Amino acid sequence: MKVPEKYYDEIFDFKGQWDMPSKCGLKSYELNGKQIIIVTELYQDNPGTSVTYAGTFLANQICEAKGYNVENVTYIECNPDTSSKLSFYDEEFFEVSFDIVDGQFANQPKYRQLSEEEIKEVIRL
Amino acid sequence: MKLKLIYPRWKKLPGQTTFNLPPHGPVVFAATLPEWVDVSFTDENVEDIDFDEPCDMVAISMMLSTQVKRGWAIADKYREKGLQVMFGGISTMLHAEETMLHADSVFLGESEGRMEAVMNDWKNGQLKKVYNFMGQMPDISLVGPARRDLYKRELYNHKGVPMVDLFHASRGCRFSCYPCAVSYLGSRCFRPRPIDKTIADLETIDNNRLFIVDNSLAQNKEWEMQLFKEMIPLKKKWISHTIEDDPQVLDLAAQAGAWYVYQAVYDTSNYIRERVKRYHDYGIGVEGTILLGLDNQTEDDIKRLIDFLLEIDLDLAEFTVLAPFPHTKAYDDLLRQGRIFDFDWDHYNAGQVVYHPKHMSAERLQELYEYAWKAFYKDETQEEKMFKLFSNVVLREMEDGTYRPRDRKLANKSFGKDVTRNIKK
Numbered sequence: 001m002k003v004p005e006k007y008y009d010e011i012f013d014f015k016g017q018w019d020m021p022s023k024c025g026l027k028s029y030e031l032n033g034k035q036i037i038i039v040t041e042l043y044q045d046n047p048g049t050s051v052t053y054a055g056t057f058l059a060n061q062i063c064e065a066k067g068y069n070v071e072n073v074t075y076i077e078c079n080p081d082t083s084s085k086l087s088f089y090d091e092e093f094f095e096v097s098f099d100i101v102d103g104q105f106a107n108q109p110k111y112r113q114l115s116e117e118e119i120k121e122v123i124r125l
Numbered sequence: 126m127k128l129k130l131i132y133p134r135w136k137k138l139p140g141q142t143t144f145n146l147p148p149h150g151p152v153v154f155a156a157t158l159p160e161w162v163d164v165s166f167t168d169e170n171v172e173d174i175d176f177d178e179p180c181d182m183v184a185i186s187m188m189l190s191t192q193v194k195r196g197w198a199i200a201d202k203y204r205e206k207g208l209q210v211m212f213g214g215i216s217t218m219l220h221a222e223e224t225m226l227h228a229d230s231v232f233l234g235e236s237e238g239r240m241e242a243v244m245n246d247w248k249n250g251q252l253k254k255v256y257n258f259m260g261q262m263p264d265i266s267l268v269g270p271a272r273r274d275l276y277k278r279e280l281y282n283h284k285g286v287p288m289v290d291l292f293h294a295s296r297g298c299r300f301s302c303y304p305c306a307v308s309y310l311g312s313r314c315f316r317p318r319p320i321d322k323t324i325a326d327l328e329t330i331d332n333n334r335l336f337i338v339d340n341s342l343a344q345n346k347e348w349e350m351q352l353f354k355e356m357i358p359l360k361k362k363w364i365s366h367t368i369e370d371d372p373q374v375l376d377l378a379a380q381a382g383a384w385y386v387y388q389a390v391y392d393t394s395n396y397i398r399e400r401v402k403r404y405h406d407y408g409i410g411v412e413g414t415i416l417l418g419l420d421n422q423t424e425d426d427i428k429r430l431i432d433f434l435l436e437i438d439l440d441l442a443e444f445t446v447l448a449p450f451p452h453t454k455a456y457d458d459l460l461r462q463g464r465i466f467d468f469d470w471d472h473y474n475a476g477q478v479v480y481h482p483k484h485m486s487a488e489r490l491q492e493l494y495e496y497a498w499k500a501f502y503k504d505e506t507q508e509e510k511m512f513k514l515f516s517n518v519v520l521r522e523m524e525d526g527t528y529r530p531r532d533r534k535l536a537n538k539s540f541g542k543d544v545t546r547n548i549k550k
Contacts, residue, residue, distance in 0.1 A: 052461060
């Protein structure tokens, strides 16, 4: 279940739960004045915590590492298409929204799956 | 120093034959303790906890999500009495944050080479709230023989027949399957034990029947074949998860005493049919493990799957419904989609639906799960099918001279309790 490289521009190393060394695919670009961040689950190439479980923790690490203003970020989680025969490994994108407290993402995230139209509009692979 | 090691009870699934196997995790952990720690072990599934037994510290080992709430309750009781409680084990790692609320200390990761320092911390009054070794795997060759001397053997015996002993020849898994948390726990890395140490460990087990609990033996063909070759002279008979689908490997496995395997049956393909047949061709039985409620299953798919199971001559079948355990892709997906409606860990027993399935209601999936068990065992009960498998192993043991007759002294006991027999006078 190798994740195709089109889903990311770099591999982002992050501290997962209990500081476990973890990896995700990362792509970021500006669109209509917003900083779009797409984090992609790497499955077999991620030795630690999943991007979803790391959630708020991961989003803050990316913004801190890249110097992004959390007020201006659209954060998207991607389940990449791994050409698996199993339907639950199909490509999906979720917009993730967080509360913002003291200039950082906080609390449990909320998820909204992007429609095909939104994917065409927002996602650049 | 006296350490009381406890394995909390959990509620068994209704309608299924209950067998209490001697738990593996606690005795593997106990083997990593320094010699100056005197351990007593209580498996609450087969005996009550004596909360008044004198001890200096309590350790609670948890494997299943359905154990955690009971584990927390036990800890609360001991902490009220002023004793310090430490948690470890697989479900401690999966439910660590919540467990910390009930613990003086949680140990995350594998304990080989680490308990001397932890117990010294305790002795010096400096026990840490968290010992975090997640992702830092110890040298696999440090895994030594488990402390099976801690078992009260008569409690793992059904009418004079001892239960299988659990054993592991490797840790971790290179696969990352949808419903499984092992990839999180083991850093997606397969770590086979050195063959010589594995065999030496096996030789210490005074039980001819084993359950090799490794996640999957089919991960490194060379190691797997070498392991089976070395196991042949031991004449053990064993159950395991999947074995490599290769004639050479299957032949060696059979010679090494493969009794039956757990094989996931996920569709009605000829591949599955042939896979089951190949095991049988080598005299290896097959217990199908069937996971119901995945997003690619409709009601019709599930019914077709059950019909298929009856056609392919499985020796046993075990049905489960998807349980979205933390740190699995199933959990991530269902959480994001807002489909998990029940976060009571007591219900995460793989027999109770805790989420909204894609193609049916939760209630309908629950009904289909019940239907699957009934339909598969309609003509021959689970106990009858188990008896057939059991007879196979007895015959093989008689052939190779390893058969041990049942212990007549325990003929009227089942897991330590008196057997009530319905004998007409």
